[in-house]
Structure formats: C-alpha cells, structure tokens
Amino acid sequence: MYLSVTDSPAPFYCCYLLRSLKPGSKDYVYVGSTPNPTRRLRQHNGEITAGAAATRSRRPWEMLLIVHGFPSKAAALQFEWAWQNPHMSRHSSFDAVPFKDKRMLYGSAQKRLETKLVALCVMLTLPPFRLWPLNVACPDPLLYADVQSRALAHAVPKHIAIDNREIARVFEQAATDISYLGLPAAGELCGVCNDALTESRPWGACAECSATWHLACLANQPASLSLPLLPTTAHCIRCQHQFTWGQAVRAFTLSN
Numbered sequence: 001m002y003l004s005v006t007d008s009p010a011p012f013y014c015c016y017l018l019r020s021l022k023p024g025s026k027d028y029v030y031v032g033s034t035p036n037p038t039r040r041l042r043q044h045n046g047e048i049t050a051g052a053a054a055t056r057s058r059r060p061w062e063m064l065l066i067v068h069g070f071p072s073k074a075a076a077l078q079f080e081w082a083w084q085n086p087h088m089s090r091h092s093s094f095d096a097v098p099f100k101d102k103r104m105l106y107g108s109a110q111k112r113l114e115t116k117l118v119a120l121c122v123m124l125t126l127p128p129f130r131l132w133p134l135n136v137a138c139p140d141p142l143l144y145a146d147v148q149s150r151a152l153a154h155a156v157p158k159h160i161a162i163d164n165r166e167i168a169r170v171f172e173q174a175a176t177d178i179s180y181l182g183l184p185a186a187g188e189l190c191g192v193c194n195d196a197l198t199e200s201r202p203w204g205a206c207a208e209c210s211a212t213w214h215l216a217c218l219a220n221q222p223a224s225l226s227l228p229l230l231p232t233t234a235h236c237i238r239c240q241h242q243f244t245w246g247q248a249v250r251a252f253t254l255s256n
C-alpha cells in the first residue's frame, strides 16, 4: 500500500556513454544525458538536426552503455556532471578511492574510455549514487564482460543491476517496466529528517505501513549498518519492519 502515490510517474531519463567511431579517435568518449537515448544518438550522428554541436567533429558515434533508473531528471543531471567531471568532483567521499583510480580520475585523459569506465564504477560505490536504484545496460558482449568484472573489482552494490540488453529495447520497455512511486505528494515529509520529500532526492516508502524517507536519511539511521559501508539491512522508522537495502531501493518502484 502506497498511500501517498501520485499518478504521474517519473519520466525515463538516462546518462549515456558514447564512443567515437571516427578513424584516429580511438576510445574517445562522450558522456551525456537524455530522456530518449535512441533519438539522442541520431542527433549526435547528425541524422536529426539540432543539438549535439560539441560532438560534431568526431562523428560517427556509437552508444556503448546507459545508466538508468534515476528517480528524476535532477538526479540524472547530478550523476552526469560527476561522470563528466570526476576530476572536479572532489567530494570528501572520493577520499576513499584507491590511489591508482584517483590518479586516473583526476588526470588529463578525461575523454578516454578507460577513465569513464573507472569513474562509473567508482561513482556507483560512492554516496549518494550507490544508494539509488540504478541499472546499467551495456549491449556489447566484450564491453559487458569488462564492465561486469570492473563492477565486481570495485564492489559495486549488488542492487545495481548490470545487463546486456539493447539500449533501444530498454528505452521502449521503460514505459511499461518502470512504474515509479511517482513524485512525493505535496507536504509529504521524510520520517527521519522531517524535511519535505522532493523529486530531486531519491526516496522510498515502507511496504508495510507506507512511512516515507529519503534513501540517504534511511542509510544514515543507526539501525542500518553505518557508512561508509552500504547498509545491508534497514528498518522502517515507524513500524520497525525489516528489509534488505535492495528492497529499500526497489521500494521506490511499484513493480517490486
């Protein structure tokens, strides 16, 4: 029972990684975000006019992977910025990043595939991103295997699913697959911090009693395992119902 659900689902919004196929542009990549990855790739490749001027000189492009499951456009844009600028994201949580990764993330090769793959895996282990119900779709078999082993090596949280579905298919299915709780109702409060819930901060609801909270606030509850570890279990702040963190994250969507 989700008593506070509104009828408008959060629209699909994803971050994507492009690789240039232009001769001499080996592993030159570009990070962006869009509500429609199929159409956006056509824009980058000049098949549709308007937009994408920054990538004109490196055409053609292929879309290697997308990250989706963002609770809002604002959340996707936050992820996009950090992925584009890991060298500027000197958030204190980056202190925990191993030195060899840090050297790459803060280095000059910001447009290289290797840098973006490391940045992606590192970001998925850091707050706030690791608390979000994200998924990665990476259809190329070789790159998919590569991303999987990197995710394992970086200990990307298990609730973040990495699959090899076709990107166009993920996008088509999103309309039917994804049924978010929707935007929080006006005036609805986080049961932990008492601040208003907004669409820009991921939130969840208890499946038992419909209490609501910011995911980050719930993760910081003493009952959850303390950060910097990802909590493995959490308790509802109202009814004490216990669930795994994966369930807390998935509680954000109605389909689970």
Ligand SMILES: [Zn+2]
Pocket: 190, 191, 192, 193, 194, 195, 213, 214, 217
């Ligand atoms: Zn809160």
Ligand SMILES: [Zn+2]
Pocket: 206, 207, 208, 209, 210, 211, 236, 237, 238, 239, 240, 241
């Ligand atoms: Zn509850």
